[in-house]
Amino acid sequence: MDDYPITVLLVEDNLADVALLTELLQDADLEYWQITHAKRLSIALEYLQNTRFDVILLDLSLPDSQGLDTIVQVQSRVPHLPIIVLTGLQDKRIALQAVAQGAQDYLVKGEVSSELLLKTVGYARERIQILQRLQESEQRFRGIFNQTFQFMSLLSPDGVVLDINQALRDRMGFPDEVVLNHLIWEAPYWKFVEQSQSWLKMAILRASEGETLQAELQAYTSQETLQWLDFSIKPLKNGNNTITLLIAEGWNISTLKQAEAEIRQSLAKEQELNQMKNSFISMISHEFRTPLSSIILAVDLLENYNFAEDKKKKYYDQIRGSISRTLELFDEILLLGRTESGKVKAKYTSLDLTKFCSEIVETFQLTKGNSHQIIFSVTDASIVAKMDTCLLKHILENLLSNGIKYSPKGGIIRFSLSCSDHHAKFCIQDQGIGIPKLDQAKLFEPFHRAKNVGKIKGTGLGLAIVKRCVDLHLGNIQVDSKEGHGTTFTVILPRHIEEQERETINA
Secondary structure (H helix, E strand, O other), X not given: OOOOOEEEEEEOOOHHHHHHXXXXXHHOOOOOEEEEXXXXXXXXXXXXXXXXXXXXXXXXXXXXXXXXXXXXXXXXXXXXXXXXXXXXXXXXXXXXXXXXXXXXXXEEOOOOOHHHHHHHHHHHHHHHHHHXXXXXXXXXXXXXXXXXXXXEEEEOOOXXXXXXXXXXXXXXXXXXXXXXXXXXXXXXXXXXXXXHHHHHHHHHHHHOOOOOEEEEEEEEOOOOOEEEEEEEEEEEEOOOOOEEEEEEEEEEOHXXXXXXXXXXXXXXXXXXXHHHHHHHHHHHHHHHHHHHHHHHHHHHHHHHOXXXXXXXXXXXXXXXXXXXXXXXXXXXXXXXXXXXXXXXXXXXXXXXXXXXXXXXXXXXXXXXXXXXXXXXXXXXXXXXXXXXHHHHHHHHHHHHHHHHHOOOOOOXXXXXXXXXXXXXXXXXXXXXXOOOHHHHOOOOOOOOOOOXXXXXXXXXXXXXXXXXXXXXXXXXXXXXXOOOOOEEEEEEEXXXXXXXXXXXXXX
16 A cells, blocks of 8 residues: 555546545545546646646546547646546446547446445556556667667567667668568568578578577668678567567678778788799799809810810800890899889880881891791881880880790791871780680789790790880780680880870879
């Protein structure tokens, strides 16, 4: 029992009923009641505005209000105050509707005893207190549910989305009607991600049997931005150990996945650099050792034996050749290093491309003898362009050298030059061993050599130098090759680079 008076607002226009109810309350087994009477709804609403009450006894037939509208007006003023409807024998139907509307209970006038009145008031107060606690609990849950940074969904055991929190709404951007009351894998987040949909179907089935599951899933926002989510689904059981809900949670890990990808890329780059370093060391060791060993042997023989002049000349030529190959290798390494560090600046001069290319072909034909035939064709007798002669020479000599190196003895190398108003096109075609498809992606990387070169000597620097020289000219290079059927390199360079472009290149 309460040790303080229970304040009652009795809203009734029939004075006989007021007297009866007051008497019944005073006869109840409580220390005392504090009763306030109002015979009109307007008066009752004024009381409710200025006075605290524990319970309302409300007649629905008042001079200024009739039926369910009466209870609606009271509830709008004091939504958490327990209301007990007073009704006549003929009005039970309306009383039941009032309870459905939100009243706690009803009493039939003429059938009310002191004990019944006491129990009804007590039960009404208890129910409203329980309801208030439930509402407060709901508010606390809703506050946590919507304020958490992680994405949350409440699902039925078969995977229907019952509720989603504010973080999920804000991040993904889809309206509630396309998400709520739909199976979770049918939500627009997963529309274009079949792998995520398949996982969700499997996870709902297993979670409904009591298992907690976690995975990294991809999902789309309403702006079609792809997100990575650390996603989990766990079952929620009641006191009978029955699964009543599934809780789906997700963390946005897109930044983490991007950082992870960057780290992997850095590691791959580091491994690639280490591989290049090892290739460089191996190449240097092999390419320098061979000519140096040849020089040492020739010097040794000249020092210890008295050879005829023609024999001596042979060894001297061998020494000169070995020194020349070593210096060429040094030049290639230095040039590659300078182009990669940005120390090489293109210096454009006017030149006759027809004459320039013809002289390179003649030099090659003289130095290579009759081992290969170079057929040079050109569209015009004189083609003038502004290019860097040194860089252009590196491009053409390396491509012609490769054509000869990887073609069978006696093979034909076709070299053509053609021009448009703005570009010059150089094509060098061989009938050699060709380049395997898998190697073509790394063709211009330093020290990379195709798998089918066998014992053909080379450093893997020539094409890397060619590519950098082409880039310095703001040109492009294309390769068309098939293993066993030869290779065609096509280099396209601007004929006349404007002054502004030159300054950009040399900046």
